[in-house]
Amino acid sequence: YLCNLVALANQKYETFKARYSKLGLKVAIRVGMSKIDVGEEELVIVDEDVKNANIIVGTYEGLDYLIRSGQYSDLGDIGVVIIDEIQSLSDEERGPELDGLIARIRSLFPKCQIIALSASVGNPEELARNLNLKLVRYSERPVPLERHLVICLSEKDKLKAIENVIKQEWRTISSRGFRGQTIIFTNSRRRAHQISNWLNKRGLKVATYHAGLTYPRRKMIELGFENGFYQAVVTTYALGAGFDAPASMVVFESLAQGINFITKSMFENMAGRAGRLGKHDRGRVVILVEPGKKYRGAVEETEDSVAIKLLEEELEPVEFSYDIEGCADQVLAYISAKGEVFLDDLKQYYSMLLGASENLDHVLETLLKDGMITMNNGKVAVTPLGRATATSFYKLSEVKIAKKYLKDDMNVLDVAILLEPFTQIYVSTKVQGELEKAFNVRFSSKLFSDAILDVMDVSTKKEMPKLPKWLLELFAKWSLEFFNCKCKEAPFCEHGIVNLCKKIVKLRLEEKLKLREISSRLQKEYELYVYPGDLFRWLDSLIHKLRGISRLAKVWNLKEAAETAEQIVKRIERP
Incomplete structure (x- = not known):
């Protein structure tokens, strides 16, 4: 099981371990964290040995390190690979890495089944076809979802509206006996703290939750929310995916993330957190908009027009394309995994990369010129420099920067920073x-x-x-x-x-x-x-x-x- 977030990987690891250890199955985790001693301030997840594991849970990069470093045989005979959040292929930073990882898994483990999961892909038929997967489309929702658009004339109006809907939701008790709780999404940590402080002064029990908090604080808020201590949690879109709590209502206080408006897929992901099967009879989404409001640096659209688009438009398609450096990174990762590969095998691997936009010969010329590979008699082999680059997840440009400054005797710490x-x-x-x-x-x-x-x-x-x-x-x-x-x-x-x-x-x-x-x-x-x-x-x-x-x-x-x-x-x- 592979996903894009350490927090999500850890949640699944704990769930799988509790569920499958009873059956005698061994579960291991790989997220690639260092072993920083920070006491109880943060959760340090230590990678486990995967050799004898029946189930491996990891982040994309956590598992890929084993592949890039040539240790993929430790994974054994893989039967199924579940790739969660497949829409990450569109991500500018991590998209090429996920694309390459899927191609490497297919090349190295040709018999394994791949299951890709997502709740926010606008072109599922096309993506399934590109990945050579069978589309299983499930559009039913076990808990019905209401959507409400509320017009506010100012930020103060928004705060009062939030107070009112939290109180109303808290008074609503489901047929299963659970009170209604609320997640409020806003565009910055500063704003999250402001909203939380204002609501607490009004007598509500509300917590601020974001990635900057220490692990014990985040865990305390999660447990407090699950046990019904908090009526609401205010968080940012950046950590929305990491807060998997049983809320009955989601409120969008702002439709911006930083200075840009959120996307349709982000909106659907956050809205989908309203209503939990087995707890709530329905989910409720409340969008608060201030007509005419614009955000500094954002595109020239108003908050109310963006709200209508988010409610009416289709999900964005998953699209991918990367430059010569991105192509070279993924080709080098495969050659590093194999150590040496026939050119015909490499061509077959390269054809599996969905976002590869460069000619393979041009990519190999670049790697050869930079000293990452050697080519002889129809074979391509990784050099020590190429292996060091691939296992370190360095881009070719970063290697050049490191070489220039280290050769000039720059302080090692300065180079790393x-x-x-x-x-x-x-x-x-x-x-x-x-x-x-x-x-x-x-x-x-x-x-x-x-x-x-x-x-x-x-x-x-x-x-x-x-x-x-x-x-x-x-x-x-x-x-x-x-x-x-x-x-x-x-x-x-x-x-x-x-x-x-x-x-x-x-x-x-x-x-x-x-x-x-x-x-x-x-x-x-x-x-x-x-x-x-x-x-x-x-x-x-x-x-x-x-x-x-x-x-x-x-x-x-x-x-x-x-x-x-x-x-x-x-x-x-x-x-």
């Missing part, structure tokens, strides 16, 4: 409020947004609104410690983010701080905020980049760089 910068760093509400007051416009809370960076260098602004002394001193502190390069592009260059990320890693390595302690220190000293959950995922990603650097450095005979990368990994995991 350049490849995996941490952008989810926010200014405090105090700073944000002061800027909005001074400029009389809404400011993004993200430190590295253009608006925040633009006002930092106040000495270059002749008509700058008057800012308080403490804020000017704070900007000066940021400039001295983080944005201290001589670049013409400063503070819009990469040095500010690299220096701030190095500060975070330093707090972990030298002061041995845990996630919440790092967050508290940044807020206390710099009026900056990072969510512990975001910090955990970034450190996990940074570790994977460092391991990739170590593999590449060994190929390039840069022993010191390889050893340094491995030492940093060990110290991040267990400082």
